[in-house]
Amino acid sequence: MRLFVTGLALCVGAHAALAQAQAQDANLARNLAAACFSCHGTDGHAQSGMASLAGRPQAEIMRIIGEFRSGARSGEQGTLMPQLVKGYTDAQMALIADYFSRQKPVQGAP
Amino acid sequence: MQTRRDFLKAGSAAGALAAASYAAPARAQSVGRVVVVGGGYGGATAARYLRLWSEGRIEVTLVEREPAFVSCPLSALVVGGSKRIEDITVGYEGLARLGVKVIRGEATEVDAEKKTVVLQSGQKLPYDRLVLSPGIDFIPGEVAGLDDPKAFDTVPHAWHAGPQTVLLRRQLEAMKDGGVYVITIPLAPYRCSPAPYERVCQVAWYFQKRKPKSKIIVLDANEEIQAEKALFQAVWNGPYKGMIEYRPSNDVKEVDVATRTTVTDLGDKQQADVLNVIPPQRAGAIAGKAGVISVNQRWCQVDWLTLESVVRPGIHVLGDSAFPASVMPKSGHMANQHAKTAAAAIIELMSGRAPNPAPMMSNTCYSFVDDKRVIHVTSTHAYDAAEKTMKAVPGSGGTSATASELEGRYGFAWARNIWADMLG
Numbered sequence: 173m174r175l176f177v178t179g180l181a182l183c184v185g186a187h188a189a190l191a192q193a194q195a196q197d198a199n200l201a202r203n204l205a206a207a208c209f210s211c212h213g214t215d216g217h218a219q220s221g222m223a224s225l226a227g228r229p230q231a232e233i234m235r236i237i238g239e240f241r242s243g244a245r246s247g248e249q250g251t252l253m254p255q256l257v258k259g260y261t262d263a264q265m266a267l268i269a270d271y272f273s274r275q276k277p278v279q280g281a282p
Numbered sequence: 283m284q285t286r287r288d289f290l291k292a293g294s295a296a297g298a299l300a301a302a303s304y305a306a307p308a309r310a311q312s313v314g315r316v317v318v319v320g321g322g323y324g325g326a327t328a329a330r331y332l333r334l335w336s337e338g339r340i341e342v343t344l345v346e347r348e349p350a351f352v353s354c355p356l357s358a359l360v361v362g363g364s365k366r367i368e369d370i371t372v373g374y375e376g377l378a379r380l381g382v383k384v385i386r387g388e389a390t391e392v393d394a395e396k397k398t399v400v401l402q403s404g405q406k407l408p409y410d411r412l413v414l415s416p417g418i419d420f421i422p423g424e425v426a427g428l429d430d431p432k433a434f435d436t437v438p439h440a441w442h443a444g445p446q447t448v449l450l451r452r453q454l455e456a457m458k459d460g461g462v463y464v465i466t467i468p469l470a471p472y473r474c475s476p477a478p479y480e481r482v483c484q485v486a487w488y489f490q491k492r493k494p495k496s497k498i499i500v501l502d503a504n505e506e507i508q509a510e511k512a513l514f515q516a517v518w519n520g521p522y523k524g525m526i527e528y529r530p531s532n533d534v535k536e537v538d539v540a541t542r543t544t545v546t547d548l549g550d551k552q553q554a555d556v557l558n559v560i561p562p563q564r565a566g567a568i569a570g571k572a573g574v575i576s577v578n579q580r581w582c583q584v585d586w587l588t589l590e591s592v593v594r595p596g597i598h599v600l601g602d603s604a605f606p607a608s609v610m611p612k613s614g615h616m617a618n619q620h621a622k623t624a625a626a627a628i629i630e631l632m633s634g635r636a637p638n639p640a641p642m643m644s645n646t647c648y649s650f651v652d653d654k655r656v657i658h659v660t661s662t663h664a665y666d667a668a669e670k671t672m673k674a675v676p677g678s679g680g681t682s683a684t685a686s687e688l689e690g691r692y693g694f695a696w697a698r699n700i701w702a703d704m705l706g
Contacts, residue, residue: 193639196636196638197630197636197640200638203638204642206331206626207642207644209703210700211646211695211699211700214334214703219695219698219699219702221695221698251682251688251689251692252646252658252660252692256646256678258662258675258679259644259661259663260678
């Protein structure tokens, strides 16, 4: 459940403030990801109708986030996420995606 | 039509799986006691995450006056008649299973010196830290004629979901075709800025199907629609054209309950067949008792790193009662976000560590314009260390382009997910 400092490795190029926050708060990745739990379920274990993020590879989540950012996923493919991801830096998203990738996947989910 | 079981049961397998993996260690070493007052979006989320994230090391007591949680979001659908109150009601069993001690009662006093909450029953609950999430109460004296709470048996506010929501629905059902529904909206800030306009859509949807000769009058104390203006206008001037009369800058100061008549500050009178008054609001009464109301005698200023009151250390205030940071809405979703930041910070503080110095919060409100179609507004807020407040991240956030059934499905999915996120 707990994310250790290994997440730091992902922070290459991260804003200094984020690295500092991570140094102060060992649970930073979890705390950032928690904003997503409201829709995608606690630890990414979603109820029906929203995508589960638990156990999905970090690279896959980051690729999709990139598509929301670029506009490649928009319209019906991105009703809300394109607006939401613009509130986060890539470094923050990398931490969040790393957190979800470490959660036990939901049975039967992708 | 979807039944409550279909509506809620979807995804229960995932819920069960989650519950199993979150079972708290039976006898974890306690690091202290937290009492949470109020089991809504803020308080229930705080109670759950204090247990989950402390791995059972914090003893959590939740005080709630109602037997079950009834959601304000989606309650407009009960007013419109496409959902029933049971569809938006969830019990507290999931929290109890996680080891939260759920007490049904009313917190009446807080002794901040002795760190004790007193319940109406006389029971005293000692705490190391207190979380207040009491939502809103109405400001006495603001609307003449409404100071006796019995007035709301005739003129419902329906701004706390539950019996009031059902009462408003019954009055609309009993109203004759050709009747007039009047809704009054107080000056912002009030609980959930798009919600009055969403409610207007729901009543219009019902009238259109069942009472097409009826009319809706909106008396808004504000100068304009307070959220998603263009989107609401598109619906009011589209499918509901001719049904809704919107009167801005109409601040209702007086109500004659017997005749269901409103009087504005300028003396304009309006009689209604169904009168729905949403009075001006402030932090829940217990916040006043605890001495944490610090802004305009209405709201509680908090430290955004911890949601701790700036005037009473050890007391954290979540949700609608908190004095919002700039452009931060008073919504259930926002309260859920406050609660997670607070829970994480409380655990760090009680473990002798510093809290996250850079919290992030995001908000989304899904508003139903009929039984299926939804519009959203979303924003993301980051902590600004220099100004010690939360600020909307420039360039982020926004609204739907138009109402859609796709977002309607997301709206229902949002509810299932956030209810599971707060209640287990």
